[in-house]
Amino acid sequence: MGALLEARSLTKLYGVVIGVNDITLDLEPGVIGLLGPNGAGKSTFIKLITGQLRPSEGQLTVLGERPWANMRLFKRIGLCPEQDSFYDQLSALEFVTSLAKISGLGSGAKERAEQALERVGATEFMHRPIGTYSKGMRQRTKIAQSIVHDPDLLILDEPLTGTDPVCRREIMDLVASLGEEGTSILVASHVLHEVQSMTDEFVLIHGGRILASGKVHEIRSLMNEFPHRITIKCDDTRKLAQALISELPLEGVSIDAEQGEIIVMTRDPGQFYARLPRIALQAGIHVRELTSADDNLEAVFSYLISVH
């Protein structure tokens, strides 16, 4: 399979309001998180990808084809929208079967709908009217309709909203297994940690612009203007802090005696991680825990937004 998505100077204007602004982006197949706060342009971007909007300027290809009103491409795309686009009188099986038929599955639609609903764990309630469903059941039904026609690209818009922990876990597992089977998945969300638990490949969007794309640590490593914050828990914080300052070029060190931890600021985390074991060994200090608060998405996102 070639590139999943290629955007060149992609812009969408709603009158004088900019939906997405001059996006240039290449995405390879896989599971990708599309992250951004509310109003960032995620929905517009998704509508452009799913061919529901025509770009005002620039070019976009998805799975090698231009998406605007492209029926051939729509057969290969599955969309699970954020909103509950349901008919409450119908059962999940009827709903998913109907949408499978609209996707062109014909006489095999019902069987496929049953399989899709089984896959999302909805078999138990699929004969009940949707109007009686909990939020989690509705989410499962929406995902089932988006995978029923076996798409190459699945777009999940806020798939975990309103779900309980068990349902979240199951949806995350489903995303992982679909990804392993070769389905490319774009997970749009404004909740960073949710997406981080599904993939480490991201596109960060804000104000209609792409802030960054790639793996979190790759993005972070490119942000040299912001020192990395590394937290070390050890048995003698003061002694280790002295050793680190004397051995490494650090931006700053602070000690939290109560927590028994040192917070180190460095612009070269690679060198720091490589040399820390020897420094600790020479000082005779037992390091209990080493974490980088900056390698999480939230921190990266905060940095990026502050830059823009």
Place this chain on the structure above:
Amino acid sequence: MPIAERGYRHWEGKRTGALSRCFAITRFEVSIAYQSSRLLRRFLFIAWMPILYFCPLFLAIGYVADPSNDLRSGAMLTEIAGELFPREVIEQLRENPEIYLPAIWSVVFYLFFAWTQSLLSMIVVAIAGPPLIARDHKSKAFLVYFSKPIQAWQYLLGKLATVVFFVLSMTLIPALLLYSISIALSPDGTTLTATLPIIFKASLASLITAVPIGLVVLMISSLTKDRRIATFAWLVLWIFGEISFRVLTATSALSANARPPAWASLLSLRELSMRAVSGIFQVRSSIETVFQGLGESGDRLSRKMLRLAEDMGDPAALERPRSVQQIADLAGMGITPELATLALIVLSIGCGFVILQRARKAVRI
């Protein structure tokens, strides 16, 4: 024993065509409407009731048309036929059934559409039509629909076919049943050959009623997210139009030497449809056929009737047999069937355009 593969399997079947995909929407919507509205189910049942009135009428026409039947021994059937047609017409029918029977059948089938089925259709459309797009607007189902391999026009066609399905259930299906029963009650096989075009006319009449009405109700539905507002707007459009038309007609009839303005038919969607349907059933020429064959007296009668129909100010109009008056009124009043058909086509195109624009706009929100 091999271990069966029970895991998820990828779809390898062939995709269905564009029409099949858009009619999937129709099946879906018909199922929702049928499941969710008891009132709709009742009206679909009531739609068959007028057959109970028209069947005896066809039986009576068949009876009096057969010269071997004695009118006095079948007094009741003769009386039923006489409700609709004067005695002179019945006598002509007995003498030349092959000429008069198709014309009389056309007129009666037209009345079946105009008197009962069109009214019932408007009610059923008021129940089934307004939610069709308003609900998708509210739930943002457009996003789901248009992420599938379906275009806006296919979506519109699928929705329109839903309304058409219900209107045909009220018009064509009962008309075909009525036709079948009437043929079964006919004296011989010649009736079938003489009246066969009525099947085609009934189909065309049903479609020309269903499609514009369907597009108008869908347009109303596309303008709001609230199905109740859409229902209310539809009822206002229909009832207000109907009342306006009736008031104008009645006012014209009361004032001497005045005719109802031709554009009055444009006020009422049902009237406009029935004008087009009267053209399909060739009501005017059928009436002329029936009455002109009566010779000098019949010619006078038919001319008088048609003139009276066109000139509602003539006090003699009130003296005519009630049923014939209604037929002639409907045949001769208002705009011509051709103009009515043209108006319906223009209306349909306009409504279709508005719906597509609204659907495209809704996706952007």
